[in-house]
Structure formats: C-alpha cells, structure tokens
Amino acid sequence: MEKKDLLSHNCITRLPLYLNYLKSLDYDDLTLVSTQSIATGLNINAEVVKKDIAAISSEKGMPRKGRSVVLLVKDLEKFLGAGCQINAVLIGTGHLGKALLNYDGFSEYGLNIIAAFDSDPRCREIDVCGINVYSMSLLDNIIKDKHAEIGIITVPSHAAQSVAEKLVQAGIKAIWNFAPINLNLDPSIIVANVNMASSLAVLSHQLYLNNLK
Amino acid sequence: MEKKDLLSHNCITRLPLYLNYLKSLDYDDLTLVSTQSIATGLNINAEVVKKDIAAISSEKGMPRKGRSVVLLVKDLEKFLGAGCQINAVLIGTGHLGKALLNYDGFSEYGLNIIAAFDSDPRCREIDVCGINVYSMSLLDNIIKDKHAEIGIITVPSHAAQSVAEKLVQAGIKAIWNFAPINLNLDPSIIVANVNMASSLAVLSHQLYLNNLK
Numbered sequence: 460m461e462k463k464d465l466l467s468h469n470c471i472t473r474l475p476l477y478l479n480y481l482k483s484l485d486y487d488d489l490t491l492v493s494t495q496s497i498a499t500g501l502n503i504n505a506e507v508v509k510k511d512i513a514a515i516s517s518e519k520g521m522p523r524k525g526r527s528v529v530l531l532v533k534d535l536e537k538f539l540g541a542g543c544q545i546n547a548v549l550i551g552t553g554h555l556g557k558a559l560l561n562y563d564g565f566s567e568y569g570l571n572i573i574a575a576f577d578s579d580p581r582c583r584e585i586d587v588c589g590i591n592v593y594s595m596s597l598l599d600n601i602i603k604d605k606h607a608e609i610g611i612i613t614v615p616s617h618a619a620q621s622v623a624e625k626l627v628q629a630g631i632k633a634i635w636n637f638a639p640i641n642l643n644l645d646p647s648i649i650v651a652n653v654n655m656a657s658s659l660a661v662l663s664h665q666l667y668l669n670n671l672k
Numbered sequence: 673m674e675k676k677d678l679l680s681h682n683c684i685t686r687l688p689l690y691l692n693y694l695k696s697l698d699y700d701d702l703t704l705v706s707t708q709s710i711a712t713g714l715n716i717n718a719e720v721v722k723k724d725i726a727a728i729s730s731e732k733g734m735p736r737k738g739r740s741v742v743l744l745v746k747d748l749e750k751f752l753g754a755g756c757q758i759n760a761v762l763i764g765t766g767h768l769g770k771a772l773l774n775y776d777g778f779s780e781y782g783l784n785i786i787a788a789f790d791s792d793p794r795c796r797e798i799d800v801c802g803i804n805v806y807s808m809s810l811l812d813n814i815i816k817d818k819h820a821e822i823g824i825i826t827v828p829s830h831a832a833q834s835v836a837e838k839l840v841q842a843g844i845k846a847i848w849n850f851a852p853i854n855l856n857l858d859p860s861i862i863v864a865n866v867n868m869a870s871s872l873a874v875l876s877h878q879l880y881l882n883n884l885k
Contacts, residue, residue: 471877472870479852479869483830502856540876558771568872608879617696633879635872639692643715649882651875655866656692657685659781659848662864663753664684666821666846669862 470511475568476501477512478535481528491525540569546607548631549575550622551614552582552592555637559611560587573605578618595625602629609633616640683724688781689714690725691748694741704738753782759820761844762788763835764827765795765805768850772824773800786818791831808838815842822846829853 480500481492494512498505512520512531515538520526544566549556552575559565560575575592577583583592593601601607610626612619612634619638626634633649636642639656693713694705707725711718725733725744728751733739757779762769765788772778773788788805790796796805806814814820823839825832825847832851839847846862849855852869 466877468874471874472867475852475867475869475873476854479829502854539873540880543880545876545879554771554774558767561767565869565872568869569876570872609875616692632882633875635875639688641689641715647882649875649878651871651878653866653868653871654685654688656688656778656781658864658866659778659783660688660752661681661684662822662846662848662862663758663782664679665862665864666758667753667756669845669860 466514470514473503473507473511474515474535474539476503477508478532478539478567481532481535484528486528488527488529490528491521492528492531493525494520496525536567539567543569544571545569545609546571546573546605547609547611547635548573548598548602548605548607548626549590549611549613550577550595550598550626551612551618552577552587553613553615556611556613557587559613559637560590570609572611573607574601578614598625599629602626602631607631609635611635611637612642613637679727683727686716686720686724687728687748687752689716690721691745691752691780694745694748697741699741701740701742703741704734705741705744706738707733709738749780752780756782757784758782758822759784759786759818760822760824760848761786761811761815761818761820761839762803762824762826763790763808763811763839764825764831765790765800766826766828769824769826770800772826772850773803783822785824786820787814791827811838812842815839815844820844822848824848824850825855826850 477497480497494509495505498508516531516534518530547570549559549572560572572590575587575590576595576598577592578595583594586592610631612622614622616638619640620642623634623642623644627644627648636650636652639654642650644650690710693710707722708718711721729744729747731743760783762772762785773785785803788800788803789808789811790805791808796807799805823844825835827835829851832853833855836847836855836857840857840861849863849865852867855863857863
C-alpha cells in the first residue's frame with residue numbers, strides 16, 4: 460500500500476465521494492472519465508477535483524480525453540484501504556451499533572469488524588450479521604488476540620469515556636466515536652467523531668433563520 | 673423561541689455537547705456549574721466554552737460561583753429547538769433508517785419524524801417504533817398535509833439525488849443527507865451531510881500514517 464502522506468483532511472473526506480460516483484457509472488475497461496464530469500456529477504469545484512485526483516492517481520490523464528475509470532477506481536480503493544484490512548471492534552449493540560454491523564460498505568475502506576461487545580447480557584444472546592456479541596469482560600483478550608486497531612463506540616454518551624479508556628488500555632490505536640461527547644484521551648490516540656446531534660442542530664438552526672426571513 | 677442569529681457553525685455544533693454534559697450531572701434547582709468545569713469535562717478550551725455559553729444564556733453567571741444548571745439546560749433546550757417541533761419525514765428504511773427512527777434523542781432538537789417512506793413494498797408491511805412506513809407515491813401528499821420541513825435521506829447513494837428532488841418538489845426546506853454523495857439542489861435548500869464513509873476514510877488514513885512512524 461502506498462498512500463501519499465500530505466493530503467489534506469478535506470481532500471481525504473472527498474475521496475469516498477469520488478469512488479462512490481465512479482462505481483455508479485456504467486463502465487468497462489475502456490471507459491474514460493474527465494475530472495470535469497466528476498465535478499459536475501458531484502457538485503464539487505472542478506479545480507478541487509482535478510487536484511485531488513492528481514494527488515492519488517498512479518497515471519496521468521490524457522488531455523481532453525480523461526482517465527481510465529477502471530484505473531481510477533483501483534487507485535481510490537488502494538488509497539482508501541481496500542487492499543489492507545484493519546480489524547475493528549464495536550462497543551454498544553443498540554440500534555446505531557446494529558446499523559453499523561449490518562452495513563457492508565465499510566470493507567471498501569479496509570474496515571473489518573471482527574467482534575462486538577455489550578454490557579447488557581440480553582444483547583449477547585444474538586449475533587448480528589455473523590458478528591458475535593461478547594461480554595465486556597472479554598474485550599481486552601479479543602482485541603489483543605485479533606490485533607484489532609480501531610474501536611467503534613456506539614454506547615450512550617455517559618458510558619463513552621470509560622469504554623474509550625478500556626479500548627486504549629487493550630491496545631486500540633484509533634477510535635471512531637458516535638457518542639455525542641468529546642473523549643478525553645492521550646493525544647497519540649486517533650479519534651474521529653460522528654456527531655449526529657450536532658449536525659441536526661446546525662440544520663435546525665439554519666432552517667429557523669431561513670423561516671425568519 | 674428566540675435564537676441568536678450570528679452564532680458560528682462551530683459554536684452550534686458544540687451546543688448539543690454542553691446540553692448532553694449538563695444532563696449527565698446529578699443536579700437540582702440550586703446546583704451551579706462553572707464554564708471551566710464544562711470545559712474540563714468535555715475537553716474543550718475554556719475560553720471557547722465561556723463565549724458559547726454567554727452567547728446563548730439568558731442570565732449572567734455569578735463570578736466565581738457559576739451558572740444555574742437548570743437555567744442553562746433550559747436555555748440550551750430552547751435554543752436547540754425542544755420548544756419548537758419541526759416535522760420531518762425519513763426516506764429509506766434500511767438499517768440506518770431504522771436506527772434513526774428508533775433513536776429517541778432527536779426530539780431534544782425539535783425533530784419530530786412523522787412518517788417514513790420506502791420504495792420497497794416489503795418494508796411497508798411494518799411500522800417502525802410507531803412510525804408508519806408509506807409508499808413513495810404518498811410522499812407529496814403527506815409532506816404537504818403534515819407541513820413537514822425536513823427530509824432525512826437514508827437511501828443508497830444512487831437513489832439519493834432523485835429522492836432529494838422529490839422532497840424539494842413536495843415543499844421540503846431542509847435535507848439531512850446520510851447518503852455518501854453531494855446533492856445538487858437549489859441553493860435555497862439547506863443541506864447537512866453526515867458522511868460516515870468520509871469520517872472513516874480520515875480515521876483509517878491517519879492510522880496508516882501513524883503506523884508508518
């Protein structure tokens with residue numbers, strides 16, 4: 460796997476959009492695509508798309524013809540980790556946890572959820588989509604045994620900090636946090652937050668302001 | 673409802689964190705809280721918290737004593753829309769759609785999901801958490817009838833643009849988009865994206881870079 464080191468945060472967030480768009484096209488080995496048409500299709504500035512694609516692409520595009528869709532998909536998949544699976548564990552098998560366990564699109568980004576955990580014994584009677592749900596007491600052993608590197612937190616927010624600490628103690632290096640709190644962890648731990656309530660708050664506030672007009 | 677008009681995007685995204693934190697405290701009518709302790713609890717810069725709270729608070733804090741938790745919770749709830757319900761419809765009752773329908777925390781932000789829609793007739797045999805799942809052919813009527821203002825898109829990405837256009841035609845003013853594509857809509861429509869794949873791509877890229885060190 461070769462990943463360019465210096466891509467911006469914003470560029471990386473756009474790469475899944477490009478991959479998704481290209482895969483939605485009806486293409487074969489000979490199909491070409493221009494960065495302009497990707498830009499139009501995704502409603503993103505064309506110069507931005509051109510720069511992003513140039514940064515991750517292994518071949519130069521042909522002027523006025525474009526790039527091979529097949530090769531570009533391959534480059535994006537390679538960059539986004541499809542060739543290199545990272546083991547992850549998920550804590551909290553409520554509705555959101557189950558939605559994530561059921562979603563099969565994360566493997567495109569190299570995410571391989573190998574086990575789920577829940578403190579509620581009732582949740583452990585089932586497995587979700589072939590993924591076993593274990594007791595929290597097994598967290599440490601399973602993380603070490605399976606070399607899991609990412610922990611996905613979908614527990615209620617009051618439990619999130621303590622779960623995060625347990626994950627870090629067990630050797631987890633990166634946390635994907637869906638609980639609406641800021642985790643307080645050693646700066647060496649990578650944390651990405653998906654805060655739905657914050658996104659909703661912004662939406663509802665903008666709607667309120669527009670309704671005032 | 674009085675909302676301050678000029679709060680920054682970043683400030684608004686933090687307000688749900690404050691509300692969540694305050695509600696996790698064991699408090700009564702007399703309990704006071706300092707912005708410093710909120711800052712410490714949430715791992716956010718204290719000056720930032722102080723400014724945010726001052727912007728939405730209806731009362732001045734007492735120097736060296738702090739603010740009433742009860743009043744602050746009330747102010748945050750008021751700002752975030754708990755007093756003013758906005759009707760919303762959800763399109764796409766797959767796992768993520770179901771997770772959102774099952775989540776009862778959105779009402780704190782004024783979101784009242786009044787109906788769900790799915791193009792697959794098999795999904796319409798059930799209702800999810802008391803919310804009926806209707807055929808897409810009823811979308812227009814129900815949105816107009818119930819004065820729904822927000823559309824939540826949880827369909828696969830190839831269907832998202834066309835669903836968004838139908839929502840806008842029916843009178844929806846704001847879209848909360850969970851499909852990993854950029855929607856191409858009239859600029860007057862408010863769009864907030866929750867792109868999990870992008871968040872995961874950033875996490876996995878940072879992990880890769882750290883592993884190189």
